[in-house]
Amino acid sequence: MKTRDDVAKKGAELLRAGATMLQTHCPDCKTPLFQLSSGEVVCPGCDRKVVFVKSDEDEKELLELMKVSELEEDLVKKIDQIKEKMSKTDDPAELDKMAKSLSSLLDLLGKLRHKKS
Numbered sequence: 001m002k003t004r005d006d007v008a009k010k011g012a013e014l015l016r017a018g019a020t021m022l023q024t025h026c027p028d029c030k031t032p033l034f035q036l037s038s039g040e041v042v043c044p045g046c047d048r049k050v051v052f053v054k055s056d057e058d059e060k061e062l063l064e065l066m067k068v069s070e071l072e073e074d075l076v077k078k079i080d081q082i083k084e085k086m087s088k089t090d091d092p093a094e095l096d097k098m099a100k101s102l103s104s105l106l107d108l109l110g111k112l113r114h115k116k117s
């Protein structure tokens, strides 16, 4: 266990190294957290990096969802294009090819929508 003096010393060291003291406290030892110039957050009490797992994961999830929506939009556009082309062609080979890509696009779209909900 670290003493208060140790923690204060460590905090002062961090400040000298260009770190800033945050308003947030360590969930384990209640010591104010410090943010290093590199962006890392450390706790001088526990002497370790503090990772805000929850917000990180939220952000990741949000990004993922945004990507999925973009992809979904693209897929819908492609599907519309193929449908339009299909209505204009009478070539069976061409129709067959389009039907195949349409089916895989729809399949992908279904998977995406499933993932989102």
Ligand SMILES: [Zn+2]
Binding pocket: 026, 027, 028, 029, 030, 031, 043, 044, 045, 046, 047
């Ligand atoms: Zn701590």
